[in-house]
Amino acid sequence: MNFENKVAIVTGSGSGIGRATAVLFAEQGAKVVVSDINEAGAKETLDSIVAAGGKALNIPCDVSDKSQVEQLFSQTKSEFGRVDIAVNNAGIGGILEFTHKYPDDLYDKIIQVNVNGVWYCMKEALKIMLEQGEGGSIVNISSVAGIGAAPRMSAYAASKHAVIGMTRTAAHEYGKYKIRVNAICPTIIETPMGMGYASEEEGLIQMIKHSIPLKRFGQAEEVAESIAWLCSNESSFVTGMELRVDGGMKA
Amino acid sequence: MFAPNLYKDKIALVTGGRSGIGYGIAKMMLQLGATVYIGSRKEESLQKAAEELAEFGDVHYQALDIRKTEEIQSMAAKIKAKQGRLDILVNNAGGQFPALAEMINDKGWNAVINNNLNGTFYMIREMGNAFFLPQKSGIIINIIADIFRGFPGMIHTGAARAGVENLTKTLAVEWSDYNIRINSVAPGTIESSGLSTYPKQIQEMFNDAREAVPLGRFGTVEDVANAVGFLGSPLASYISGITLYVDGASHLNSEKMGLPNILKSLMKPNK
Numbered sequence: 281m282n283f284e285n286k287v288a289i290v291t292g293s294g295s296g297i298g299r300a301t302a303v304l305f306a307e308q309g310a311k312v313v314v315s316d317i318n319e320a321g322a323k324e325t326l327d328s329i330v331a332a333g334g335k336a337l338n339i340p341c342d343v344s345d346k347s348q349v350e351q352l353f354s355q356t357k358s359e360f361g362r363v364d365i366a367v368n369n370a371g372i373g374g375i376l377e378f379t380h381k382y383p384d385d386l387y388d389k390i391i392q393v394n395v396n397g398v399w400y401c402m403k404e405a406l407k408i409m410l411e412q413g414e415g416g417s418i419v420n421i422s423s424v425a426g427i428g429a430a431p432r433m434s435a436y437a438a439s440k441h442a443v444i445g446m447t448r449t450a451a452h453e454y455g456k457y458k459i460r461v462n463a464i465c466p467t468i469i470e471t472p473m474g475m476g477y478a479s480e481e482e483g484l485i486q487m488i489k490h491s492i493p494l495k496r497f498g499q500a501e502e503v504a505e506s507i508a509w510l511c512s513n514e515s516s517f518v519t520g521m522e523l524r525v526d527g528g529m530k531a
Numbered sequence: 532m533f534a535p536n537l538y539k540d541k542i543a544l545v546t547g548g549r550s551g552i553g554y555g556i557a558k559m560m561l562q563l564g565a566t567v568y569i570g571s572r573k574e575e576s577l578q579k580a581a582e583e584l585a586e587f588g589d590v591h592y593q594a595l596d597i598r599k600t601e602e603i604q605s606m607a608a609k610i611k612a613k614q615g616r617l618d619i620l621v622n623n624a625g626g627q628f629p630a631l632a633e634m635i636n637d638k639g640w641n642a643v644i645n646n647n648l649n650g651t652f653y654m655i656r657e658m659g660n661a662f663f664l665p666q667k668s669g670i671i672i673n674i675i676a677d678i679f680r681g682f683p684g685m686i687h688t689g690a691a692r693a694g695v696e697n698l699t700k701t702l703a704v705e706w707s708d709y710n711i712r713i714n715s716v717a718p719g720t721i722e723s724s725g726l727s728t729y730p731k732q733i734q735e736m737f738n739d740a741r742e743a744v745p746l747g748r749f750g751t752v753e754d755v756a757n758a759v760g761f762l763g764s765p766l767a768s769y770i771s772g773i774t775l776y777v778d779g780a781s782h783l784n785s786e787k788m789g790l791p792n793i794l795k796s797l798m799k800p801n802k
Contacts, residue, residue, distance in 0.1 A: 282532035308532065451780040455745025493707030493771060502769040509761050512532040517719075517754035519746055520780030524773045528712075531703040531772025 282512055283310035287360040289352065290314065291343050291401060292370030294321025296471030297421065300500035301367055301507050306334030308508065310365070313356045315341045317370070343370045343397030344389075353404035362412055365511045366405035368398045369421040371439075373473055376432040376480060387435040394439035402450060406459065415458030417511040420447050422463040424526050440465075444522055451520030460519040462510045467526035469498045493528030533757075537764050539564035542614045544606070546570050546597055546654060547624030549580045551723040552674060555752035556621055556759050561588030563760065566614065570595030570606055571624065597624050597650030600657065607661040617662040619763050622651045622695075623674040627688035629733060631794050640687050647691035652698060655713075663711050671713040672759050673699055675774070678717065679782035684790030692717075696774055703772025712771040714762045719778025721750045736793045743786060746779030 288305045292298035294316030306312045306329040314329070314336055316322040322338050329336040337359055341352040356363055371394045374386050398420050409416035425433055426440030447463040454461065468474045468488055474497065478485040489497060506525050509515055524530055543560050547553035548569025557567045557580075566589040571577040574594040581592040593609055596602050610617055625647040630639065651673060663669030675692040676682065682689025699715045706713065720726075720740060727734075741749050758777045761767055776782050 448780075448783050452745045452783050455780055456747045458746070460746070493704045494710075494712075494769065495707065498769040505766040506770070508532060509766060514532055514757035514761060516757075517746065517748075517750040517777050517779050518758065518775070520783045521776050523770075523775065525769050527769050528703040528707055528771035531700040 282508075283308040283365075286310045286364040287356065287362050288312050288365035288367065288511070289356055289363060289401075289405070290367040290369060291341065291352075291397070292316055293325050294318040296473055297466065297469060297500045297503045298367070298369040299325045300504035301369065302336070303329060304501070304504045304508050305365070305511075306336055307332065310335075311360045312336040313352070313360070314338045315352055315370075317342045341370075343368075343401060344392040346396075346400045349397070349400040349404055353401075353408060357408060363405060363408045364416050366401060366416075366418045367421070367507055367511075368401045368418065370397055371421060373476065374433065374435050376477065376484075378432055379434040382435055390435040390439050394436070395442045398443050398446060402446060402461075406450070406454060409459050410454075410457060413457075415460070418450070418459065418461045419507050419510050420461070420463045422447070422465045422522060424465050424467045424524065424530050426463070426465055427522060427524070428530055447522065448520050455519055460510075460515075462519060463522040464503060464506055464510070465522050465524045465526060465530070466498060466503050467492060467529045469500055469503055471500050491529060492526070493531065496527065498525060498527060533563060533760055533764070535563065537563040537760070541565040541618045542568075542610065542616060543619040543621065543763070544568045544570065544610065544617060544658070545621040545623055546595065548592075549573065549577045552718065552721060552752050552755050553621070553623040554580055554584070555756040556623060557584055557590065558587055559753070559756040559760050560619075560763070561590060564588070565619075566591070568592065568606070568610055570597075572596050597622075597654050598645050600653055603653055603657040604661075607657055611661060616666055617658060617669070619670045619672070620654065620658045620663075621672045621674070621759060621763070622654050624650065625674070625688075627685050629684050629729065629790060629794055630687070631684070631791065631798060632686040634798060635687060643687035644691050647688055648694040651695050655698070655702065659706070659711070663706070664709050667709050669709070669711040670763050671702070671711065672762050673713070673715045674755070674759075675715045675717050677719050677776065677778050677782050679776070680785065680787060683787045684794055699774070700772050707771070712767070714767075714770060714772065715774040716755060716758050716762065717774050717776045717778065717782070718755045719744065719750055719776070719781040721752060721755060723752050730797070732793050732797060733790065736789050740789055743784060743789075744779040744781050745783065748779065750777055750779065
């Protein structure tokens, strides 16, 4: 068991990549905090972990609300005693629309969840990890939209680029405390969020699939394996990195 | 986190497997169940390395100069005769010497380009034709260097490794039809046998450089081997065309003048 005695918080773990990550951590022996704004989804994740004999706890959280994030981390600390791993995964996609017509209120919402949410979570994780003095691993979920253009998703692209900036800077700032900070950049993954776009525009989805050299979308489990590797001892010299899990799309 | 049988039944070839990072990669893959071929120019020390590595698993060796197509083809024939296939190619062989750009002559420049860029391409082309394309499967990992912001003090290897990074991207797309994944690993400064070959002043510079790494240390051979182990395994089944930096975030540092400054003091003492 690679994550025995480790405590991991995974936001947005009520479905998709977050769920696969929470399940994988639990399988590998971690105590996992399942957190999502979607409480029914979080409960499903929790139930499947517990049914498989894993240790987990559900703490609902809207990551765009600073006080709820503070509560998420302080409750984790009081229940499980510590925080070793924070996977800041919760995020939203918005709609497909050109920039000049993109609704400002939706732009604001995307920034609040995808940027402020990661920011609040990272701050709380860093405070606890610094206090523990034993290092730690933070993985922020960015996107291929965080390292390049994403037509008709300008708000999402802006938010995911911001995540890369925070990740690189924090890696630089906290390296000396053995806190590693990395980002993951998935392309479209076969999750409820990823496939949500498919229902909007089938033609676009096929075009994107064709632009991926491996000619398929990724599975949530494939992203989870990369996240777990970045939190393991096998990546102990990797920090400040944005790891693309994109089937070669942005090669 | 690697399962003990992660590389069971896999056939891997590691160039430059005689020492340092290549040796570490070969050892890791053997420990995880692979059959590993190592190649290197110096046959005597290669044989010695293979004898040591035999403790960890099924290891084979053959002298190999990656700049010579016929030697690469001979290695491919050896692997084909015994195993019938190749699953993983790790292009680790390479080398360079610290030098100021204005003082590198044609011979020195060509030697580094020939070894690091041409040799890597020859390896990929030959192993692609012999195995990966007909098999319709293969995993290639190229060991490059921290070239994110250029490579002050070693312009030749910076250029060669940038070439390898670009061919990695090209083949991730061009060979995707053959189910071939190809990625690069970019180590920062690694505590390995190579470091001791540098002049004393440069070794002293390493002490400052070590503190400048955001993680506060140089990497280990195991750090790089673990990154290769990840990319070469099914754990990375959706990852292709990337460069994975294994450098404690050094590539985000902007201070890169340490080595050129030392070289200037060594080579141009009056300036």
